Amino acid sequence: MTNETQRDPVTGDHLKDWGHRPGKQFPKLLKKANEMRAEGFGLIRIRQELEADLVPLPKVMELRAPGEVAFHENIDAEHPDEEDNVTKVRETMTALMRTPTIDAGAIMPDACPAGPVGTIPVGGVAAARNAIHPGMHSADICCSVMITDLGNADPKAVLDAAPSVTHFGPGGRPQGKRFTVSMNLMDAFRENRFLDNPKSLRMAQEHMGTQGDGNHFLFVGRSRSTGRTAIVTHHGSRGPGAVLYKHGMAMAEKFRRELSPDTPQQNAWIPADTEEGREYWAALQLIRKWIKANHNAIHQATVEAARIDVGDRFWNEHNFVFKRGDLYYHGKGATPAWDDYASDATGLTLIPLNMSEPVLVVKGRDAKSGLGFSPHGAGRNFSRSEHKRRMGSVTPDQMLKAETEGLDIRFHAGGVDASELPSSYKKADGVVRQIRSYDLAEIEDYIDPYGCIMAGDVPPFWKTRKKTRR
Template identity: 85%
Template structure:
């Protein structure tokens, strides 16, 4: 009687330990390795047999010299706060331009810092060669705005209808109140290694029809050109985007350690020509589709609840990565302003300013000194905490009344979030003036405000959890 000898199989972890990089070649390498294993070869012998397949390690990419890559400034200052803000933006952009993949940069009129020095600022654009930087689109991937013309519908009826169907705050919709997600889109998630995980798939369903918190809003106003009512929504890709960002940063960090250890962690990148880069690029396009569907779901539910007629509808993202030629343009709070930037681009884009000001409908001018971008909004000259400090004894309710007189402003959670009031943002007229001065876009219409819904001031979810534990 003979006993057949069995061997533990060679796995992908073995290949990575031996120096092989994950990619399309992995299945073939594993098949060859396990064929040798079945013939009785030991792991050491198999490793030696496959050594010729290990790609050469590229040379380490060092940070560029300071100011080796200049950046365009499309911003002016008029007071001490603006001077201080611009100094900080220049400092962080100068550091950002040292990243070895970056070939050009620009800042918009709404520029303001968004993290440690070297982090791309809000209102910043960075063009990279053969590199996708997850940290340069941040966790709020595909933060975007959509508008729908609702004819001559009553703005109050539209805002009431919207309030009855939209969802702000942390988390998603409970069972029984969820919006439908395309099965084709979910299947596409399952086919992408960055999105095929239980959390992404669950959140893709739970978060459809939600808008999150912070500066995300639902705005109702009237076109100055036509007098027709319009709804504008502002939000990003919610939970699915946040999970993709986390997974992308983990892969980018692995490449950072290999390719450029001196590059700050927030600027790690995934090489676009590697399998991981191709998969991440595909994942970004799927997240874009999900986000557009999310806007559409809220708009359509509002249309049906208000029994309004539907006119034109278009949208644009301002927190994303765009490929143009052989460069990857990272817009962090910056709106693409060139024709055909996406297959569904209409030539018109939206620039909201603050809840008491119009939403601008613009046509981009593809300005070279803006790297083909325009602002995404008003931006801030100081932080939310500094705004709260400057309020002094004035309450959020008093400030709301003074700054939004005549408007129907609602906070979904009930409590007023003072850091989202107009005084927390740069002056709208200044941003408009700079758009025109620098030739970044042509303003075609103004959607004057009737009112809006904001998330509202709610305790962070982790504070609620702490309270629960103490109780």
């Protein structure tokens, strides 16, 4: 510490020596300290005066011992591929449970690995105390599904109308073809530190009415119980969500280095009781509003293009963070299965399986073994590249014809994406059996497929960009 006989200014080093945690409060504290210094006060008196504003340095949180926090398994292995998958899921969940904030975990019947060991798997649930983990909702924040009852509409007319409405693939809509975004929502973005940046604000406008790529779809089918036509969409928060994830991970990394440097970077967290945590939580809710509006825009535009009447409509997210009691439940590809998980919850949720199987309409059972969640879909036993390797000499078109006979399957980009065909996913009947055997949800209805639109075999944006540059 600086010698008392020297009248040098109070610095940030003084504050840290006195136990203050660095942060945006430092300038205010330094101003107050140096005003006292100018009046002739000594360091001891200044230190005592600043104790009322003390934000103490945090205690470093150590990783938990392997196996200290157990997780529930709601999954069976019925053949070698599934056994290998379950082994890998157990390995990554065991590592994940060592995260100091995690109190409980669970895996669903559709669980599969989604990154380096220790990363929350698809079909994974992690309950954290006073912590929001951006890596546990991933870049596809609030990936979700919405259904609209279209009454006696001709499913072909609906599917024919949809391509003129929706937008698949990378990027957003060009000027003149954009959907309107609520000005109230845009204003709310501007008031949030995580969303008030040019890229988020631009993408919130450009990406409204888009569905992206991968396993996102627009599905048309008929209710098995009523015979009525329905449309189901599946997609996430697109560019705005990806940018929020990036900023959230950067903030979580700052806390990780300070709070728990031994925690893997993908499991970094933002303490929920900090100003940053409250702002990030608010940003998540705004992204949720944006994605719900995105689904609604696509459904309503399709309805208007097909000139049909609209019945009931509901939705649910399956890639999000939910607060229940004093815990933050991170569902990575897991569907909330308790009635009041959100203010707009209807008691019913959707579980798509694959393009040749029904979309399940279910009522959650709030199972203890699932931490109150059910699956979000069928999941995979092996990677997309492994599926393509196993195809051998069979072409994507041949496989599509063999696996979806009688269905109207369309790929927006033209090329068949073989990694989205039914054989790339777990057997749907096995997932349904496990939903029942673990009492995760009660199936209320099946939306049998007529057809769907998928993104298609879209080259990665960086390949397209390289060709353009050449």
